[in-house]
Amino acid sequence: xxxxxxxxxxxxxxxxLTDDSDKLIxxxxxxxSAFDGQKIEQLDRKGEVNNKxxxxxxxxxxDAGIATQVEALVSDTESLVxxxxxxxxxxxxxxxxxGSLVRRLGVEEGLLxxxxxxxxxxxxxxxxxxxxxDYHIVSFGWASEAxxxxxxxxxxxxxxxxxxxxxxxxxxxxxxxxxxxxxxxGNIVLGDEFTPDGCRLWDKETRKKMDKDRFRQGLGSVxxxxxxxxxxxxxxx
Ligand code: C5P
Numbered sequence: 021x022x023x024x025x026x027x028x029x030x031x032x033x034x035x036x037l038t039d040d041s042d043k044l045i046x047x048x049x050x051x052x053s054a055f056d057g058q059k060i061e062q063l064d065r066k067g068e069v070n071n072k073x074x075x076x077x078x079x080x081x082x083d084a085g086i087a088t089q090v091e092a093l094v095s096d097t098e099s100l101v102x103x104x105x106x107x108x109x110x111x112x113x114x115x116x117x118x119g120s121l122v123r124r125l126g127v128e129e130g131l132l133x134x135x136x137x138x139x140x141x142x143x144x145x146x147x148x149x150x151x152x153x154d155y156h157i158v159s160f161g162w163a164s165e166a167x168x169x170x171x172x173x174x175x176x177x178x179x180x181x182x183x184x185x186x187x188x189x190x191x192x193x194x195x196x197x198x199x200x201x202x203x204x205x206g207n208i209v210l211g212d213e214f215t216p217d218g219c220r221l222w223d224k225e226t227r228k229k230m231d232k233d234r235f236r237q238g239l240g241s242v243x244x245x246x247x248x249x250x251x252x253x254x255x256x257x
Pocket of ligand 1: 110112118119120121149195196197217218219220232
């Protein structure tokens with residue numbers, strides 16, 4: 021597999037073409053951003069930690085029967101993935117109130133949400149990723165009703181798998197964001213990443229924050245804590 025030119029540079033990852041037109045390389049950089057890119061720092065080893073963490077989680081999801089984009093680790097900071105036509109919405113599930121839900125609805129952080137809350141956000145930095153609903157998505161042609169139903173079902177299937185995985189390792193999966201795309205055969209496939217950059221994880225006993233809120237809130241030990249999460253899951257980094 022040969023890496024070719026850069027296709028897209030996001031805030032934390034760069035996507036490269038390869039000599040296989042169906043495959044891409046995701047390069048996880050050390051860049052860490054928050055607040056729509058207003059706060060950006062380079063955190064030593066974060067690219068490597070997130071690349072390996074993402075591969076570990078995506079493999080668990082594949083084992084549970086969820087189709088993901090990930091094919092293989094190709095270096096410490098790079099993964100080979102299937103090329104997808106990405107759907108420009110973020111699927112967020114919340115098991116516990118935190119973050120923008122707390123700010124928007126004035127509920128207390130830590131409130132258990134049963135059943136969990138599902139929200140869609142449009143991927144658009146200039147508009148600050150506004151919340152959208154099913155009607156916006158269908159009306160603007162971002163996805164069909166059937167694709168919306170599939171994204172919701174898969175996002176909740178991921179919740180069942182990962183809530184149990186983190187729970188067994190002493191952590192609460194508070195919330196997370198997923199992105200999906202469509203493969204060459206027209207199937208909805210989980211893309212992008214699942215790392216502590218895109219979810220909230222709290223220690224079950226102490227409620228210590230073990231995710232990107234450490235960076236957002238200036239709590240320190242960001243990558244060290246991501247490594248602790250990985251080690252608790254049995255992934256040595
Ligand atoms: O900010 P908010 O509370 O809406 O985020 C919900 C979840 O989605 C959090 O785990 C956050 O890290 C993740 N998220 C993300 N990328 C975004 C927006 C939210 O990974 N652009």
